[in-house]
Each structure stands twice: as C-alpha cells, then as structure tokens.
Amino acid sequence: MPSPFDSRAFRRALGNFATGVTVITAADADGHKVGVTANSFNSVSLDPPLILWSIDKRSSSHAVFERAGHFAVNVLAADQIDLSNTFARPSDDRFAGIEHCLGEGGAPLLADCAARFRCETFQQLDGGDHWILIGKVLAFDDLGRAPLLYHQGGYCMVLAHTRMAPSQGGSYLQGRLQHNLYYLMTQALRSYQAGYQPQQLATGLRTSEARLLMVLEHDAGLALPELLREVAMPEREVAEAIDSLSRKGLVADDNGRVCLTEAGREQTEGLWGIAQARQEAVFGGFSVEQMEAFKAVLRAIPFKVG
Amino acid sequence: MPSPFDSRAFRRALGNFATGVTVITAADADGHKVGVTANSFNSVSLDPPLILWSIDKRSSSHAVFERAGHFAVNVLAADQIDLSNTFARPSDDRFAGIEHCLGEGGAPLLADCAARFRCETFQQLDGGDHWILIGKVLAFDDLGRAPLLYHQGGYCMVLAHTRMAPSQGGSYLQGRLQHNLYYLMTQALRSYQAGYQPQQLATGLRTSEARLLMVLEHDAGLALPELLREVAMPEREVAEAIDSLSRKGLVADDNGRVCLTEAGREQTEGLWGIAQARQEAVFGGFSVEQMEAFKAVLRAIPFKVG
Numbered sequence: 001m002p003s004p005f006d007s008r009a010f011r012r013a014l015g016n017f018a019t020g021v022t023v024i025t026a027a028d029a030d031g032h033k034v035g036v037t038a039n040s041f042n043s044v045s046l047d048p049p050l051i052l053w054s055i056d057k058r059s060s061s062h063a064v065f066e067r068a069g070h071f072a073v074n075v076l077a078a079d080q081i082d083l084s085n086t087f088a089r090p091s092d093d094r095f096a097g098i099e100h101c102l103g104e105g106g107a108p109l110l111a112d113c114a115a116r117f118r119c120e121t122f123q124q125l126d127g128g129d130h131w132i133l134i135g136k137v138l139a140f141d142d143l144g145r146a147p148l149l150y151h152q153g154g155y156c157m158v159l160a161h162t163r164m165a166p167s168q169g170g171s172y173l174q175g176r177l178q179h180n181l182y183y184l185m186t187q188a189l190r191s192y193q194a195g196y197q198p199q200q201l202a203t204g205l206r207t208s209e210a211r212l213l214m215v216l217e218h219d220a221g222l223a224l225p226e227l228l229r230e231v232a233m234p235e236r237e238v239a240e241a242i243d244s245l246s247r248k249g250l251v252a253d254d255n256g257r258v259c260l261t262e263a264g265r266e267q268t269e270g271l272w273g274i275a276q277a278r279q280e281a282v283f284g285g286f287s288v289e290q291m292e293a294f295k296a297v298l299r300a301i302p303f304k305v306g
Numbered sequence: 307m308p309s310p311f312d313s314r315a316f317r318r319a320l321g322n323f324a325t326g327v328t329v330i331t332a333a334d335a336d337g338h339k340v341g342v343t344a345n346s347f348n349s350v351s352l353d354p355p356l357i358l359w360s361i362d363k364r365s366s367s368h369a370v371f372e373r374a375g376h377f378a379v380n381v382l383a384a385d386q387i388d389l390s391n392t393f394a395r396p397s398d399d400r401f402a403g404i405e406h407c408l409g410e411g412g413a414p415l416l417a418d419c420a421a422r423f424r425c426e427t428f429q430q431l432d433g434g435d436h437w438i439l440i441g442k443v444l445a446f447d448d449l450g451r452a453p454l455l456y457h458q459g460g461y462c463m464v465l466a467h468t469r470m471a472p473s474q475g476g477s478y479l480q481g482r483l484q485h486n487l488y489y490l491m492t493q494a495l496r497s498y499q500a501g502y503q504p505q506q507l508a509t510g511l512r513t514s515e516a517r518l519l520m521v522l523e524h525d526a527g528l529a530l531p532e533l534l535r536e537v538a539m540p541e542r543e544v545a546e547a548i549d550s551l552s553r554k555g556l557v558a559d560d561n562g563r564v565c566l567t568e569a570g571r572e573q574t575e576g577l578w579g580i581a582q583a584r585q586e587a588v589f590g591g592f593s594v595e596q597m598e599a600f601k602a603v604l605r606a607i608p609f610k611v612g
Contacts, residue, residue, distance in 0.1 A: 005355075005445070005446070007352040007353055007355070009448065010352060010355050010443065010446065011349075011352060012448060013421050013423070013446045013447070013448035014349045014357075014421075016326070016381050016420040016421035016448065016449070016450060016451075016453060017325075017326040017328070017347060017348075017349075017381050017420075017421065017453070018324065018325065018326045018453045018455050018464055019323075019324065019325055019326065019348070020322070020323040020324045020325070022323070039348075040348050040349060040350070041323060041348075042323075042325070042345075042346050042347075042348050042360075043317075043320045043323075043346060043360075044346070044360050044433040044434060044436050044438060045360075045433050045434025045435045045436050046313040046316060046317060046434075046435060047313055047434065047435050048434045048435075049311075049313065049316050049434075050433055050434045051320075052358075052433070052438070054348075054349075054350050054351075075322050075323050078467070078500075079500075081467070114322040114323075115319050115320075115322035115323065117319070125431060127350040127351050127356055127358070127440070128350060128351025128352075128353065128354045128355075128356045129352060129353050129354075130350055130351050132350060132358070134433070139311070140311070140316065140319045141319070142315070142318060142319035142322065143322070144322060144458070144503075144507045144512075144513075145322075145503070145504075146499060146500070146503050147322060147324045147457060148467075149324055149455070149464060149467075151453060151464050152450070154466065154467065155467040156464040156465060156466055156467050157464070157465045157466075157467050157496065157499070158324055158455060158457050158462040158463070158464070158465065159462060159463045159464065159465035159495070160460065160462055160517075160538075161384070161387070161454075161455075161460065161461040161462050161463050161538040173520075173521065173536075176578065178601075178605060179601065180581060180585070181498070181585050181588075181589060181600075181601070181604075182495070182498055182499075182502070182581065182584075182585070184601060184604035184605060185491055185494060185495050185498070185604060186495065187604070187607065188491060188604050188607045189465070189488070189491050189492065189495065190384075190463065191607050192487070192488055192491070192607075193452060193463070193488075194384075194385075194452070196488070197450075197451070197452050198451075201450045206450075207450075211466075214479075215479065230479075232466075232467040272482065275486060275488065278488075279486070279487050279488070282487075282607055283487060283603070283607070285606065286603055286606070290599065290602075290603060291603070293596065293599050293600070294487075294599070294600055294603045295484075295485065295487070295490060296596075297589070297592055297596060297597070297600045298487075298490035298491060298493070298494050299484060299490060300591065300592070301493065301494045301497050301498075301588055301589070
C-alpha cells in the first residue's frame with residue numbers, strides 16, 4: 001500500500017491544475033446574503049444542465065447554501081482579484097460596496113463578471129471534508145470577459161496558445177503574423193517561459209513562494225497589507241507562502257513586517273539571476289542599444305489593469 | 307419560470323470558466339487500457355484526499371472506469387496539445403506510440419505531465435448525462451510544469467498576473483522590473499488584451515470562431531487535417547466553430563476544404579482591422595523605425611513550443 005501523504009503537499013500538487021475563479025452566492029429567507037470564493041466549480045451535464053462545486057464543511061456560509069433553494073455562480077474576470085480576495089476573507093458583510101443585483105432566490109449576481117449561472121439547488125453530496133453541491137442551471141449570462149485564473153497559488157490570466165510555427169513561413173497568414181505585435185509578443189513570452197519555469201522549480205520553491213520573495217523589498221520588508229496589495233495571490237496563499245518561507249529561514253518577522261533574512265536575500269538574488277540568465281539566453285544576441293530601444297517601447301505602453 | 311435554453315449556448319457560457327486539461331486513464335482486468343481527455347477534473351477534499359471528474363454516459367470507455375478499482379489523472383503540460391487531441395478522438399489504441407508507465411491497477415501514467423494523481427475508485431454518482439467519478443488519491447507526482455489550459459473553446463497557457471502598478475515607481479523592485487523583459491512584455495500583453503477582447507466580442511464571434519477565421523488562408527482554404535494542425539483547438543471545437551460559421555455564411559465547404567465566403571473574408575478583414583487598430587492605439591506613438599526595430603527583436607527570439 002502506498003504510504004499516506006501530507007495534505008499540504010497534496011494541495012500543492014492540486015494547484016498544478018489551473019482553474020478559473022468563482023464567487024458563489026445565495027441568500028436565506030430573511031435576505032441575508034452569503035458569498036464564497038471557490039475554484040472547485042465545474043460543469044457536469046448539458047441535459048439536464050447541471051454544474052457542481054464544493055464547500056468546506058467548516059464554512060459558516062454552508063448553512064445558508066444548504067437551506068437555500070437557489071444559488072448563483074459568478075465566474076470572475078481578470079480584473080476582479082479584489083472580489084476574489086474579499087469573498088475568501090472573513091467579514092460581517094462581504095457585499096458592502098460591491099455592485100450586484102439579485103437573481104433567483106435573492107442570490108446576488110455580481111457585475112462585470114466573465115459569466116454567471118443562476119441555479120436551483122439540485123443535490124448535496126458528502127465529499128469528505130467538503131460538501132459537493134450540484135445545481136441545475138435555470139439561466140446564465142455569457143459576458144465573455146477575459147477570465148481570472150488560479151494556478152500554483154497565484155492569480156494568472158490566459159495567454160492564447162498560438163500554435164503556428166514559423167516553419168510555415170511564406171503563407172499569407174505567416175506574413176500577417178510577422179507584423180502582428182500581439183502574436184510576436186505571445187511567441188516571445190512562450191519561449192521565455194518555457195526556459196524559465198523549470199529552472200525556478202529546480203530551486204525547490206513553488207511559484208507562489210518565488211513570487212513573494214521577488215516582491216519583498218530588498219531592505220525594508222513589507223507589512224502584510226502592503227504585501228497583499230503588491231502580490232497577485234490570495235491571502236491564504238500569501239500566509240502559507242510566508243509560513244513555508246519562514247520554516248526555510250528565508251523570511252522573518254520584524255515588528256509586523258515580513259523581511260528577507262540573509263539566506264532569503266541570497267535565494268532572491270538567485271531567482272533574479274535565473275531571470276537574468278534566461279533574459280540573456282533569449283535576447284543575448286542583440287546589442288545594448290537594440291535592447292534599450294526594445295525596452296523603451298515596452299515601457300511606454302499605457303498600463304492598464306485586467 | 308425561466309425558459310429552457312439551448313445547450314450549445316450553455317456549453318459556450320461554461321467555456322468562460324477556464325480549466326486545465328487532464329487525460330484520465332484506467333485498465334481492465336485483461337490489461338486493456340482506456341484514456342479520455344477531460345477538463346471536468348477538480349479537487350473535493352483534503353482529508354480524506356478526494357478528487358472528482360465526470361464522464362459522458364455514452365463514452366465507450368466508461369465500462370472500464372466503472373469496473374476498474376483504480377484510475378489515474380494526468381494533468382497535461384502546455385506542450386501536450388497533441389495528447390489532449392489524441393485522447394479526445396475515437397481510436398482503437400490511443401496509447402500507441404505514447405510514452406507511459408503503469409500505476410496502481412495498471413492505469414497508464416503519461417510522461418512529462420504537470421502533475422499526476424493515482425486514485426482508488428471511491429464512488430460513482432449520477433450526474434444527468436454524465437457519471438461523476440470520485441477518486442481517493444493514493445499517491446501523486448507534482449511535476450510543476452507549465453499547464454495546458456482550455457478556455458472558450460481554445461487551448462491557452464497561463465500568463466502571470468503581475469499586479470504591481472508603475473505608480474510605485476522609485477522602489478527597488480520597480481527599478482528592477484523596468485529592466486525585466488518578462489515583466490515588461492507581460493504588462494504590454496495585458497494592456498493589449500484588455501482593449502482587444504471586448505471589441506472582438508462585439509463582432510458576435512466567439513474567440514474560437516475568430517481564431518478559426520484568422521487561420522483560414524485568404525484564398526485557398528484549408529482541409530480539416532491542415533486546419534487542425536494550424537489552430538490550437540480541440541477537434542470538437544473546430545467542428546463546432548465550422549458549423550456555426552457555416553450557419554452564419556462566413557465559411558463554406560469547397561471539395562473538402564473549409565473556405566472563407568465573401569462575407570467571411572469581410573468579417574476576417576474586420577478582425578484584422580480590430581487587431582490593427584488596437585496595435586495603433588498601443589504603439590501608435592512610435593516611429594516606423596522604432597517599431598521595425600522592436601519587431602526585429604521579437605522575431606529573432608528562438609521559437610520554442612510550450
């Protein structure tokens with residue numbers, strides 16, 4: 001028999017399966033609204049139209065979901081990290097200041113999502129430490145916005161998988177693509193990522209841990225609220241990454257600020273070194289002037305969230 | 307009561323929830339192996355360690371999964387589109403020529419995935435036109451490779467959600483990031499995507515349909531095998547997009563080749579026009595020479611899949 005394993009490592013392994021992020025909402029008979037961030041959503045059946053998700057048995061919101069005849073699934077768009085964090089965090093009124101209307105059974109429908117599914121509660125099944133909730137979809141909104149993703153403990157976005165290889169050069173399409181900046185930048189990023197990630201993993205750090213180290217200021221450290229603002233990760237993942245980095249002796253608490261230790265500074269320099277080496281491998285053939293001109297164009301692109 | 311809705315539109319709306327892609331495998335007592343591509347995988351419980359996925363009740367592989375005491379979940383990496391397509395397509399032996407070893411119960415474990423979960427069959431539940439299969443995880447491999455994604459009918463990759471805004475300029479990190487090409491390109495792509503996608507959606511085309519139109523050669527059209535090779539989409543989605551574009555009169559069959567109609571050519575020009583306008587909005591402030599130098603750098607980056 002295989003030996004039992006530690007559930008932290010299991011959760012990390014599960015993080016390799018990327019998912020969208022949803023906020024699932026309901027209301028009780030008094031109109032008291034609940035909402036929880038969940039990435040366990042998935043489709044089950046087209047006919048009848050069924051979807052499922054699962055909720056921690058310890059969740060204080062579960063009682064409302066169990067009794068409610070309806071719930072709504074809000075699939076978050078790429079610029080809705082704050083919503084994801086709000087509904088993942090304990091709060092008396094998570095809906096305060098959040099634009100929404102009410103769907104079937106008073107379940108809140110959030111504005112500006114990628115899609116929304118309005119469901120009738122269909123079945124609740126036992127799933128170990130979670131309840132599996134199956135909903136029958138009554139209506140939906142297909143808003144098509146770019147989605148927020150969750151992968152290896154951090155928030156991400158989708159990057160189109162343009163498969164076309166330059167070997168087909170000479171075609172009309174290839175000619176067009178050679179002048180399409182979106183295509184060219186996508187290809188460049190893919191090439192860059194392909195070489196970077198394995199080297200980062202070889203350090204033994206998770207992506208979320210590496211991200212956190214690289215965000216921490218070299219000297220001053222960051223208080224938790226600053227850290228949460230700077231790093232695109234859910235609070236729970238930030239807490240877990242800090243925990244893990246502390247155990248490894250890479251960060252330490254300094255009066256409520258998370259600081260790099262000496263070992264942490266070295267490790268972080270190592271990560272920047274990997275990034276630098278990758279950059280040189282990909283762009284090393286160009287002159288300093290060419291690269292400065294290249295960066296100048298990139299830096300001048302208007303920054304826009306989402 | 308809300309009115310019933312068409313299941314094609316429902317499936318499209320579900321496509322807004324991005325997921326990873328898995329190949330789930332098992333073997334019967336005679337060692338006959340089955341494997342199916344599924345994106346309905348998700349985690350359920352940490353303790354006990356449970357995961358679930360669902361399989362079409364019409365699937366010929368289901369009988370093996372139902373009787374097998376074990377199955378394996380192979381989470382595909384970004385460069386495994388071919389595996390995804392192979393296991394989504396009818397075939398006598400999907401494992402021919404595919405590197406794998408055997409896990410518990412003879413369930414095939416594929417090489418070079420992002421993660422693998424070796425499961426004991428725990429429970430099978432009725433889920434409308436699918437069976438929901440729950441597995442208890444006995445062991446797993448956390449290989450951490452960049453994952454393959456599925457979103458709105460097409461394959462994608464993850465793009466890190468670097469949230470840090472340039473308003474924090476002056477910090478040590480910001481100084482570093484201004485020279486980090488990965489960061490600069492990521493920001494540029496985000497800015498580009500944010501403006502492009504809403505305009506593409508305003509044409510009434512799904513992302514997969516727009517992608518297909520833009521891949522079709524201007525004049526000659528493409529036979530289905532060529533089309534499948536050029537476009538990063540599952541066969542089923544390609545078929546559905548062709549169907550939908552035919553109904554709209556944008557493509558037509560010409561002796562087994564999918565061709566743009568006159569209206570299709572116009573629509574496709576419209577899409578390239580949107581791309582061009584977006585490009586000008588983002589990069590319009592640069593001179594022709596600056597942009598040519600910029601493109602020259604991008605084009606020279608070694609192309610690498612995955």
